[in-house]
Amino acid sequence: MNKLKTALAFGGLLSESNIDQLSMLFKRRTLKAEEYVQEFRTIVKEIVFIQQGALRVYGVDNNGNEVTKCFIRENQFFANLESYYSGQPTFDAVQAVIPTEIYTIPFSVFERQYEQIPNLFIFSKTLAEMTLLNGIKDNDFLNxxxxxxxxxxxxxxxxxxxxxxxxxxxxxxxxxxxxxxxxxxxxxxxxx
Structure with missing residues (x-):
């Protein structure tokens, strides 16, 4: 859980007591290689933090081939915001590629903390922007x-x-x- 607390301290937006309060709401889960965090065609309801290991986000092309879209590495958060905000099922799956330890928190629980931890909203938007920028960089080098x-x-x-x-x-x-x-x-x- 120390890695989770360190990640929550990113940017200095959250106090130590905020970090302790928030980290207690995350649930630890251990995944075997090829075990799913998110199945195809499900509505995403949680935020994931990778403590150890790696996940991949993948889809299936028109020929039935799996296409890895990105990897989520240690010390990174992941959430399919499109599925969550739209309430629509995702066309991607998220799967452990090696034995992986994650922490999860339901979006609803996380968002309820906005009232008690005012900087949490800014923190979450900062993470979303950083993830978007990393995705753009990845797309550049792949193309x-x-x-x-x-x-x-x-x-x-x-x-x-x-x-x-x-x-x-x-x-x-x-x-x-x-x-x-x-x-x-x-x-x-x-x-x-």
């Missing part, structure tokens, strides 16, 4: 360059994920085949 360039950028941005996450998920995220990724990894290993 430019060849497969080798994208993988090199992935290694630079996410060295820990590159070591932990199964190759097929990384390949899907980079929009290349697992075979292409394997060849790139082999070439890079020979260059060392």
């Amino acid at each position: 430019f360059g060849d497969a080798k360039t994208k993988y090199a950028a992935f290694l630079q941005r996410y060295p820990q994920l590159a070591q932990q996450v199964p190759q097929q998920y990384i390949a899907s995220y980079l929009k290349i085949t697992p075979q292409s990724l394997s060849r790139i990894r082999n070439r890079l290993a020979k260059q060392k």
Whole structure:
């Protein structure tokens, strides 16, 4: 729970007592690899914090192939705001890619704390903006360059994920085949 408290201290907006009060409302959950946090076509009702491990957000394309849209790493919050605010089911699923420990809090419980913790609203909007900006950066590096360039950028941005996450998920995220990724990894290993 220390990582959660540290994340809640981001930006210095919440007092120590606010952080203690809020962190007690989160529930700990342990996931096995490939276990779901959010199934397809469900309405999202909770905020997730990744204490340890990694999750992936993925959809299915018209050919039935899984497409990894992003990874959620340790010390990050995640919530599908579109599904929550619209009340509509999500077309994406969220799945642990390795054994993962998370903390969750229902949106309704979190939002009730706005009255008692005035800076919590500002904190949540700051996190949402930061997540949006990170998503834009990720989209930029995924849309430019060849497969080798994208993988090199992935290694630079996410060295820990590159070591932990199964190759097929990384390949899907980079929009290349697992075979292409394997060849790139082999070439890079020979260059060392």
